[in-house]
Amino acid sequence: MKRTLEVMRAASWLGWQVEANWADPFLFVVYSIAKPLSTTLILFFMVRVVARGAATAESFLYLFIGNTFFLYVTEVLIGISWAVFRDREDFETLKYIYTAPLRLLPYLLGRAFTKVVTATIGVSVALLFGKLVLGLPIGGDAGSWVRLAAAVSLGLVSVAWLGIALAGASIIVARHSMNLNEGLAGAFYLLCGAVFPLEVLPRWVLPFSLALPFTYWLELIRRTLTGRPYAVPLRGQSDAALWGILAVSTVGLAMASMTWFAWCERKARTDGLIDWKTNY
Amino acid sequence: MTPDREPSLGAIVRMNLGAVLARARVRVVASWRETSWVVGETVFPFLTMAAFVLVYRGLHAPPMYEAFVVLGGAMIAYWNNVLWSMASQFFWEKEQGQLQLYLITPVSRMSILFGMALGGMAMTTSRAVAIIAGGTLLFHVPIPLDRALPAFGLFLLTLAAVYALGMILSSLFLLWGREAWHTATLFQEPIYLVSGFYFPVRELGAVAGSLAALLPITLGLDGIRQILYGEAAHGFVPLRYIPPIQVVLLALFLYLAHRSLATMERLGKEEGRLTLRGA
Numbered sequence: 001m002k003r004t005l006e007v008m009r010a011a012s013w014l015g016w017q018v019e020a021n022w023a024d025p026f027l028f029v030v031y032s033i034a035k036p037l038s039t040t041l042i043l044f045f046m047v048r049v050v051a052r053g054a055a056t057a058e059s060f061l062y063l064f065i066g067n068t069f070f071l072y073v074t075e076v077l078i079g080i081s082w083a084v085f086r087d088r089e090d091f092e093t094l095k096y097i098y099t100a101p102l103r104l105l106p107y108l109l110g111r112a113f114t115k116v117v118t119a120t121i122g123v124s125v126a127l128l129f130g131k132l133v134l135g136l137p138i139g140g141d142a143g144s145w146v147r148l149a150a151a152v153s154l155g156l157v158s159v160a161w162l163g164i165a166l167a168g169a170s171i172i173v174a175r176h177s178m179n180l181n182e183g184l185a186g187a188f189y190l191l192c193g194a195v196f197p198l199e200v201l202p203r204w205v206l207p208f209s210l211a212l213p214f215t216y217w218l219e220l221i222r223r224t225l226t227g228r229p230y231a232v233p234l235r236g237q238s239d240a241a242l243w244g245i246l247a248v249s250t251v252g253l254a255m256a257s258m259t260w261f262a263w264c265e266r267k268a269r270t271d272g273l274i275d276w277k278t279n280y
Numbered sequence: 281m282t283p284d285r286e287p288s289l290g291a292i293v294r295m296n297l298g299a300v301l302a303r304a305r306v307r308v309v310a311s312w313r314e315t316s317w318v319v320g321e322t323v324f325p326f327l328t329m330a331a332f333v334l335v336y337r338g339l340h341a342p343p344m345y346e347a348f349v350v351l352g353g354a355m356i357a358y359w360n361n362v363l364w365s366m367a368s369q370f371f372w373e374k375e376q377g378q379l380q381l382y383l384i385t386p387v388s389r390m391s392i393l394f395g396m397a398l399g400g401m402a403m404t405t406s407r408a409v410a411i412i413a414g415g416t417l418l419f420h421v422p423i424p425l426d427r428a429l430p431a432f433g434l435f436l437l438t439l440a441a442v443y444a445l446g447m448i449l450s451s452l453f454l455l456w457g458r459e460a461w462h463t464a465t466l467f468q469e470p471i472y473l474v475s476g477f478y479f480p481v482r483e484l485g486a487v488a489g490s491l492a493a494l495l496p497i498t499l500g501l502d503g504i505r506q507i508l509y510g511e512a513a514h515g516f517v518p519l520r521y522i523p524p525i526q527v528v529l530l531a532l533f534l535y536l537a538h539r540s541l542a543t544m545e546r547l548g549k550e551e552g553r554l555t556l557r558g559a
Contacts, residue, residue, distance in 0.1 A: 022459050031462055038469035043335065045473075045483045049514070050341035059339055090375070177316045183324025190331040196338035 007102045011110025012117075015083065019118055029125075032118055036071050036126040043067055043195060044134065061136050062230045063195045066218045068126045069152070070194040072119045073159050073214060074185045079115035080108055080163035081181040084170040088276060095275040104265060105258075108167050112160045138225055148224045151246075155217035158250040165257040168264030172271070174278035192218055198231040206233060213249040216242050299387040300395040307365075307399020311406070321357070322410040329353030329411055332478050333419050344512055345479075347422055348505060350415030352477030354408035355501050358442060359471060361404040363464045366396055366446030371453045371460040379554055389541045393450055397443035424508055431507040437523060438500025441530040445496060447537035451544040455553050475501060480514035489516050496529050 020028050047060040088094040097104050130136040139145070166181050173180075188194075192214040193201065201209055209215050210233065220242045222230045229235050234242070268274050287295070311317065329349060336345040373379040382392055415421050449467075453460045474484065474492040481489050481502050492498045493516065503522035505513035517525070548554040 022462060031466055034466055035469045038473040042469075042473050042478050045476075045479045046332070046335055046345075047339060049479045049483050050336065050339050050345060063335065176314055177320075179320030179324065180316050183320050183327070186324045186328040186331075190327045190334070195331055196334040200334050200338045 003102075004106045007106040008110035008113065011107045012113045015111040015114030016117070018083075018086070019114055029121065032121045033125040036068060036122040037129060039067055040064060040126050040129065040134075057136075061138075061226060062197070062222055064130050064134075064136060065138075065222050065225055066194040068123055068130070069155075069218060069221050070189060070192075070214075071122050071126070072116065072152075072156060073188055075115045075119035075122075076112055076156070076159045076163045077166055077185045077188075078182055079118075080112050080160075080167045081170040081178060083108065083111040084167050085175045085178060088171075088274070089175055089278065092275065092277075098269075098274065105164065105261060108164060109160065112163050115163075116156055116160070140225070140227065144224055144227075148221065151217065151220045151224055151243075154243075154246055154250060155214070155221075158213045158217065158246070158253055161250070161254040161257040165253075165260050168257070168261035171268040172264050172273055174276075176278065188212065188214055191215070193231060194218060198233050213246055213253065216245045216249070220246060296387050296391040299385070299391040300398065303392050303395025304399035304402070307396060308402050311399075311403035321407045325353065325357060325360075325407065326411050326414050329356075329415065330419070333415065333421070335478075337419075343420070343422055344509055346415075346419055347509070348480065348513075349478050350412060350419070350421050350423070351504060351508075352472075352475075352501060353411045353415070355475075355497055356472065356477050357404050357407045357411060358401075358439060359475070359477075359497055360468070361400045362442055362446035362449070363467050365400050365403075366393065366443060367449030367453050367467075368460055368464045369396060369453075370450055371456060374454075374554065377555070383545070383554065389545065390447070390538060393447045393537070393541075397446065401439055401443065427508050431504045434500060434503050434507060434523060434526070437526045437530070438496055438504070441496030441526050441533060442500070444530050444533035444537060448533055448540050451537060451540040454541075454544045455548050455551070471495070471497075474498065476516075477501065480505070480516070482514045482516040493517055493525075494529075496526055496533075499525060499529075 022028075023031065043063045044060065047063065084094065087097075097107055127138060131138045166184070170178075170181065191201075191205065191209045192212050193209060194214075198206065198209055198215070215231075216234070216237075219229070219231050219234050219237075220239065222228075223239060223242075237245070268276075311321075329352075332349045332353070333346045336349065370379055370382075373382065382389065412423070416423055453463070456463065472478070474488065475481065475495055475498040476484065476492070481492055481498055484492060493502070499517060499522055502513075502516050503519055506515040506519045506522075545554075
């Protein structure tokens with residue numbers, strides 16, 4: 001266990017260097033917050049332009065929360081897959097994992113942790129921007145912040161394991177399939193109702209949405225930060241039920257991802273794909 | 281043509297036209313050869329666009345706003361193509377060790393970029409059509425076809441100016457290493473915001489809107505929406521001014537791209553930054 005943690009720590013540090021050492025700290029922070037602030041403002045203007053209709057400040061609050069926390073999903077899912085492609089083909093270092101006394105899985109979890117940190121910078125700044133500049137009523141008592149931290153952490157475990165599943169797929173596919181992984185994040189953005197209430201989804205799409213842990217995760221975060229339910233299809237679920245669904249789905253996802261990743265890694269080694277170069 | 285004789289003007293033109301067609305052909309062929317690209321560049325951008333359509337639906341906005349998003353989604357396909365396949369292209373070529381092959385040839389860099397632009401437009405048009413067709417069929421967004429022809433004219437002018445801007449960016453990216461990647465990323469969501477891809481750019485206000493209108497894609501989208509939806513489009517720049525401004529921007533950007541490419545290539549050679557592996 002200690003060895004695994006050491007590997008994760010070293011991989012996180014390596015990931016941080018890859019992510020951040022191309023720029024000075026100020027430029028890096030600007031880069032990290034540009035995306036979340038831009039999408040926040042896009043939603044802000046979208047709500048404002050129809051404000052004469054049914055849109056209200058509360059409508060925006062829910063969109064804002066969903067959009068802000070979804071940043072974790074995008075960053076981690078895409079980030080881990082990219083780490084595989086970059087290490088395998090650009091830096092040509094993936095093969096050296098196997099010449100060192102470490103395993104690939106904790107290494108990738110460490111790289112995922114880096115993406116969690118960079119996403120946290122973006123999420124934190126977006127939340128501050130929402131509260132201080134846009135005047136959104138975000139927050140509550142100390143208890144609600146603790147519950148928020150717990151909900152976010154549990155969701156992040158789920159996101160990280162899904163990222164590992166995608167990383168497994170990335171080991172056995174060519175680099176130019178990367179846009180499928182990027183697209184999957186876009187599909188989740190749509191399906192889990194990050195920026196709209198689930199009830200506006202076509203009826204036949206709703207079961208797919210309700211099969212995703214992120215749907216329950218975002219609802220839980222919204223309830224924690226506002227004290228009120230948001231998605232009509234989830235109104236029948238208590239907070240405890242949401243916690244339970246999220247926890248069980250996270251465990252299931254972790255087991256499925258570990259199995260899938262082990263299979264992909266075995267196939268990659270068998271077929272000689274660990275040092276595959278498709279970026280010619 | 282022999283090495284000891286200067287080629288005639290006709291030979292130079294033929295050679296550069298050949299380069300344009302060759303570079304464009306690579307783009308077109310490649311765009312259909314890799315199935316995952318076709319899926320990744322049509323279905324998935326459509327899903328993201330659909331999420332923003334549903335934002336307006338959730339807000340009970342008039343259906344026209346959903347059409348704004350669909351048009352914006354189609355234009356985003358072009359902007360992303362300019363960013364990742366024009367502006368960053370010389371960076372990719374440098375990473376893959378091919379940039380020097382371009383520099384060896386006697387053809388103009390502008391011809392290569394022009395070929396990239398033509399091929400990129402053809403490649404992206406199939407994606408944009410899929411987005412508009414999907415938006416129309418699945419979400420029933422109103423797109424008045426009786427005004428499609430003038431809108432298409434402005435769209436072509438806009439594309440020319442946007443890809444000319446891509447040529448300028450390409451020259452800037454020529455010298456960069458890993459920061460090229462991050463800079464391209466920085467030009468995504470912030471540009472989606474200031475260009476009003478998902479809402480009328482007038483909402484940004486006079487100052488921010490005027491600055492945003494320096495981007496031809498902002499101006500073009502504003503004009504196309506005005507042609508299609510009239511007053512209801514909440515236009516920012518009066519429609520009659522938009523085509524002449526786009527023509528001026530096109531000429532200016534082509535001139536700047538030519539100058540910038542020459543300068544950056546010279547700088548790159550002097551500083552030894554035109555070759556790179558494993559950035």
